[in-house]
Structures are given as C-alpha cells and as structure tokens.
C-alpha cells in the first residue's frame with residue numbers, strides 16, 4: 044500500500060484527502076497542527092457575531108473517521124521535510140512517504156516596516172485571533188450599551204487595515220451589525236464608526252472594476268469611512284500614524300493587508316517568491332524534494348498567461364484535485380500534464396443579505412441573489428464535510 048502524507052487540513056488538504064481515500068491502494072495520513080478545519084471564508088460572520096464557532100470549525104478526527112479506514116489523522120506540527128529522502132518530521136515523530144502534499148496555507152504578514160503592527164492589531168488567519176477580535180468587539184458594544192445608564196464616554200472606532208476581500212467582508216458585516224444596533228439600541232449606539240484603510244488607490248485592489256465600484260457604494264451606504272492611498276507607518280495601542288504624519292485614533296484595529304507562506308515553508312530549500320510561497324514546477328512539484336507536491340496558499344500559482352493568482356479557497360481546492368489525480372496517474376505510469384487553472388468566479392459578502400458576484404469575468408450578480416448563491420456555495424461545501432463528520436462521530 045502506498046503511503047501518502049497530506050500536511051495541512053485546510054481547503055486544499057481536505058479536498059485532496061477526500062479524493063485520494065477513494066483509492067484503496069493508498070493509505071493517507073492527514074496532519075494538522077490543529078484538531079479542527081478552519082473555514083476562514085466564513086470568519087467575517089463569526090467576528091460580527093452572526094455565526095458561531097460551529098459555523099467555522101470542523102472536527103478533523105470525526106471527519107477522517109467518516110472518510111474511511113485507509114485514512115488517519117495526526118494532530119501535530121510538521122517541523123521539517125528532508126530533501127530527497129521522503130521523510131517528514133513532526134514535533135513527535137518521523138514519517139516516511141511515497142508521495143506527500145504540502146498544503147500548509149499562509150499566515151498574516153505583519154510587515155516589520157510598520158512599527159507596532161504585530162503588537163497592537165488582530166489578524167483573522169487563525170481561530171484564536173478571530174476569537175480575540177470577536178470578544179473585543181462584543182466587549183466594546185457591551186461597554187457602549189452600559190453608557191445608556193451612565194454618562195456616555197466617547198466614540199467606538201474600529202479600524203480595518205487592508206481593503207482586500209477579507210477586509211471588505213469584515214468591515215461590511217460589522218457595519219451592518221452596528222446599523223442593527225443603531226436601530227434597536229437607539230441613542231446608546233450613536234458614534235459607532237468603522238474605517239477601512241488601504242495603501243492602494245481603491246478597495247479590492249486588482250479586482251474587476253464592477254466589483255470595486257459596487258462594493259465602494261455599498262460600503263459607503265453602510266457608513267464605512269474609506270481611506271485609500273493611505274500608507275500606515277506606525278501603530279500604537281490606540282493610534283495610527285500615516286506616512287504623511289496624519290494621525291487616526293481607534294478603539295481597536297484588525298489587520299488584513301497581507302499574507303505570507305506558513306512557517307514550515309521558510310525551513311525549506313526550494314525556490315520561493317517574495318512572500319515566501321513555493322514556486323513549484325508546472326506540475327506543482329517542489330524542486331529538491333522527491334514526490335512532494337505543493338498546493339493552495341503556500342504556493343505561487345499562475346494562470347495560462349503567467350499571471351499570479353490571488354490565494355483563494357477555490358484555487359486551493361482546484362490545485363488539490365489536480366495533484367490527487369497526478370498521484371494516481373504516477374502510480375499508473377501515465378504522463379502528467381501541467382496544471383492549468385483560472386478563477387471561475389468571485390463572491391463578496393457585503394453585510395446582511397447583500398453580496399456581489401462576478402462569474403467567468405463576465406456575469407454580474409448583485410444583492411439578495413448574489414447572497415443566496417454565495418450561501419449555496421458555502422452550504423454545499425459544508426454539507427459535504429458534515430456528512431463525513433456525522434458518519435465519523437457515530438463510529439467513535
């Protein structure tokens with residue numbers, strides 16, 4: 044039986060596991076440092092208090108048990124991969140493989156050139172940070188509510204640094220929540236403010252003009268103050284200083300302006316780009332390592348015109364399926380074709396039951412219909428995982 048190790052149980056790792064475990068000639072070991080799969084794409088709703096923990100986390104032990112008997116889950120952190128030896132070291136053991144898939148994703152890039160960034164901001168790339176942010180948000184709302192009885196003591200100002208997909212979704216959902224508070228809690232909710240800040244000239248830099256224009260309009264309608272071309276040079280506990288020396292006070296701040304590859308990649312001797320992502324060959328194989336493939340956010344993935352694609356769950360899953368099929372082909376001595384991909388569509392949640400979508404760079408969807416379509420995609424993804432979790436839970 045061939046031993047396949049998948050490192051990382053994110054969107055890419057799970058898709059690869061689901062496909063490969065159908066082949067009974069393979070034994071799959073899925074390794075993750077956490078006991079759960081984190082649905083990052085839903086974190087905007089969790090932070091704003093609309094979803095709870097069970098909407099964003101899936102138990103990996105039950106999930107793998109539900110997948111079959113030829114897959115094992117190990118909760119451990121992979122610390123090293125031996126070059127050309129097909130050996131993986133975790134914090135507790137060393138494991139040999141015939142094929143391995145690197146799917147360790149990315150983490151928030153707390154740029155060192157912004158003084159105080161890591162110390163004073165929240166990221167959302169892991170559950171603990173999202174949880175801390177949600178708690179801070181709820182605490183401030185609760186404090187604000189208390190001001191009804193006592194003397195009101197000033198504004199609540201949330202700053203979101205980074206107006207890419209995640210920053211925009213979080214800002215919109217929080218603003219929507221605050222709007223609800225405004226109606227229900229009346230005057231004690233006055234002066235709640237959200238600012239969305241980016242160094243680029245627009246929100247959603249690099250996306251289609253339609254998405255940029257419509258999102259900007261919606262964000263403004265939700266009362267969000269947008270600051271573009273705004274370069275942050277320093278952050279202290281309660282204040283941002285911009286490059287032009289202007290200052291902005293805030294109550295708390297979230298940072299979503301950049302990612303870099305997960306820590307493990309930094310230990311590897313293979314070509315990488317400036318955010319530390321692996322540059323694999325056209326078959327997504329990692330140079331200097333035998334039978335090791337790289338997928339998802341830890342990898343630089345390009346389209347047919349050699350444009351670097353933004354890191355998304357969609358591309359993580361597509362690359363995972365391609366690699367899983369490549370492993371099957373290798374076992375049958377079939378030649379591998381280069382990985383070719385493109386983004387099929389983008390959906391952006393913009394607060395409440397409003398979303399925007401763009402399919403195949405042509406078809407535009409807006410409002411409630413886009414919200415329903417986005418929800419369906421997430422529900423479909425989650426439903427597939429839950430079926431396995433339920434089956435696995437009953438086997439415990």
Ligand SMILES: Cc1cc2nc3c(=O)[nH]c(=O)nc-3n(C[C@H](O)[C@H](O)[C@H](O)COP(=O)(O)OP(=O)(O)OC[C@H]3O[C@@H](n4cnc5c(N)ncnc54)[C@H](O)[C@@H]3O)c2cc1C
Pocket residue numbers: 050051052053054055056074075076077079080081083084085086087119120121122146147148149167168208209210212305306307338339340341354355356357358359390
């Ligand atoms: C707020 C937000 C909103 C988003 N919205 C969308 C969206 O609407 N659509 C979309 O397509 N994408 C969206 N994304 C991007 C999407 O979440 C990522 O592209 C996707 O998670 C990448 O999948 P992955 O499998 O490469 O990595 P991940 O999902 O990050 O998984 C990596 C896994 O590897 C594990 N790991 C890391 N290092 C180790 C180690 N050394 N040993 C063991 N395990 C390790 C981690 O614990 C993690 O479980 C969003 C992201 C954020 C933050």
